[in-house]
Amino acid sequence: MYRRKFLRRASQALAGLMGFPLLSKPSSLPELPFDSAEREIDPRDEAYWALVREQFPLTKERVYLNTGGLGASPYVVIAAVQEKINELERISETGHGEELWRGMKEKAGQILGCKAEEIAYTRNATEGCAIVCNGLPLQRGDEVITTTHEHVGNTLSWLARQKREGIVMKIFEPSTNAAQENIDRIARLITPRTRALSIPHITTSTGQILSVKQIGELAAGHKLWYFVDGAQAAGMMPVNVHEIGCHAYATSGHKWLLGPKGTGLLYVREDALDLIEAKHLGGYSNIGEFDMTTGAFQFHPSAQRYEYGTMSTPLFVGLGAAMDFLLRIGMQNIWRHNFALATALREGLNRLGVEVNSPQAQNEHSAMITFTLKNRAREEVTKFLLEKFKLRTRGIYEGGLNAVRVSLHVYNSFAEVERVLEGVEGLLG
Numbered sequence: 001m002y003r004r005k006f007l008r009r010a011s012q013a014l015a016g017l018m019g020f021p022l023l024s025k026p027s028s029l030p031e032l033p034f035d036s037a038e039r040e041i042d043p044r045d046e047a048y049w050a051l052v053r054e055q056f057p058l059t060k061e062r063v064y065l066n067t068g069g070l071g072a073s074p075y076v077v078i079a080a081v082q083e084k085i086n087e088l089e090r091i092s093e094t095g096h097g098e099e100l101w102r103g104m105k106e107k108a109g110q111i112l113g114c115k116a117e118e119i120a121y122t123r124n125a126t127e128g129c130a131i132v133c134n135g136l137p138l139q140r141g142d143e144v145i146t147t148t149h150e151h152v153g154n155t156l157s158w159l160a161r162q163k164r165e166g167i168v169m170k171i172f173e174p175s176t177n178a179a180q181e182n183i184d185r186i187a188r189l190i191t192p193r194t195r196a197l198s199i200p201h202i203t204t205s206t207g208q209i210l211s212v213k214q215i216g217e218l219a220a221g222h223k224l225w226y227f228v229d230g231a232q233a234a235g236m237m238p239v240n241v242h243e244i245g246c247h248a249y250a251t252s253g254h255k256w257l258l259g260p261k262g263t264g265l266l267y268v269r270e271d272a273l274d275l276i277e278a279k280h281l282g283g284y285s286n287i288g289e290f291d292m293t294t295g296a297f298q299f300h301p302s303a304q305r306y307e308y309g310t311m312s313t314p315l316f317v318g319l320g321a322a323m324d325f326l327l328r329i330g331m332q333n334i335w336r337h338n339f340a341l342a343t344a345l346r347e348g349l350n351r352l353g354v355e356v357n358s359p360q361a362q363n364e365h366s367a368m369i370t371f372t373l374k375n376r377a378r379e380e381v382t383k384f385l386l387e388k389f390k391l392r393t394r395g396i397y398e399g400g401l402n403a404v405r406v407s408l409h410v411y412n413s414f415a416e417v418e419r420v421l422e423g424v425e426g427l428l429g
């Protein structure tokens with residue numbers, strides 16, 4: 001025990017001397033209460049959310065408002081990764097094990113509302129999108145409906161298939177006026193050649209929550225394959241993929257889930273495992289032995305068939321710790337908090353007379369609010385906010401916008417929303 005402590009201190013001191021202090025939780029920092037998820041936590045309970053904020057090494061020298069780009073990880077996640085690296089590097093093993101994988105996938109199932117067997121680990125949301133796009137049995141002339149507000153991570157694979165194989169992309173502009181309008185826009189694009197529907201759960205551009213359940217009903221009515229890009233939803237709000245009714249759903253581990261960078265989750269519904277063909281194959285994609293003489297091999301019966309080759313166990317253990325962290329706070333509590341902050345920002349921007357690109361409707365705007373300042377380039381706005389107000393936001397060009405996006409997660413506060421409003425006011429002035 002004494003020896004282990006000594007070694008840890010010595011390695012921390014050494015790392016410190018080298019200019020890389022290890023990020024570890026201060027010993028005086030209280031744990032988050034274990035029972036948070038079981039009670040309703042007021043988004044304005046300052047003491048509680050301040051305690052949540054303290055769980056992150058994230059600098060306070062600036063305000064971090066770009067979770068839609070990348071989420072910050074709490075100490076518990078960093079420690080879980082560090083410890084797993086230490087454990088595995090000492091024995092030089094991958095650490096991959098059925099039991100460990102399954103345990104972590106059960107947590108993912110709680111976050112996404114599905115079975116552990118329906119989850120595959122990926123390196124990011126983009127990989128999940130690409131697996132689905134390239135795995136669907138589409139022919140030349142088959143049509144796929146998607147939006148004009150896609151993130152490059154979902155759209156490039158589809159565009160490449162269009163170019164390479166002659167599938168046809170049909171696009172619609174998401175309306176921020178009414179959910180029904182989007183359902184009508186999709187319905188108008190459906191023809192006898194339509195095979196698939198690929199849409200984001202929450203748009204990267206305006207943070208609009210699309211009515212994915214109703215759209216799923218429309219897709220099912222026309223027997224379309226239905227893919228939802230959930231990069232911006234998992235970890236921000238409760239998600240239930242079974243209720244959405246999609247065949248597949250991809251998300252990042254390193255945005256709202258607050259996991260290590262280079263992690264993602266792909267859900268594929270049990271009955272779609274043979275529909276969406278696993279194309280990148282290798283160790284862990286199959287069960288049993290392959291036979292070179294007959295050419296026979298067997299896919300893994302679960303979504304694990306989409307995993308291939310050696311993966312980083314420490315990163316996925318870190319993702320498991322991140323999901324535990326979120327589940328301990330409770331997804332409903334997180335969503336209420338994030339949504340309350342976003343509402344305060346949206347209303348504040350409205351009061352300032354700024355153009356808000358995000359929907360005004362309560363059930364359509366998420367914890368990301370996007371706004372446009374007249375006659376100002378987005379780069380100018382993000383630079384001003386960063387330099388003068390220490391606010392890290394993100395410029396938005398997607399969907400043809402010249403706008404700025406603010407993401408609000410568990411580590412953000414109402415005081416920070418006020419600071420954004422002051423910054424915007426500073427620019428208007």
Ligand SMILES: Cc1ncc(COP(=O)(O)O)c(C=O)c1O
Pocket residue numbers: 068069123124125126127150151153154200202203204229231232251252253264
């Ligand atoms: C809607 C959407 N899809 C996909 C991605 C790509 O995510 P990743 O970097 O995890 O591949 C993003 C990233 O911002 C996104 O917003």
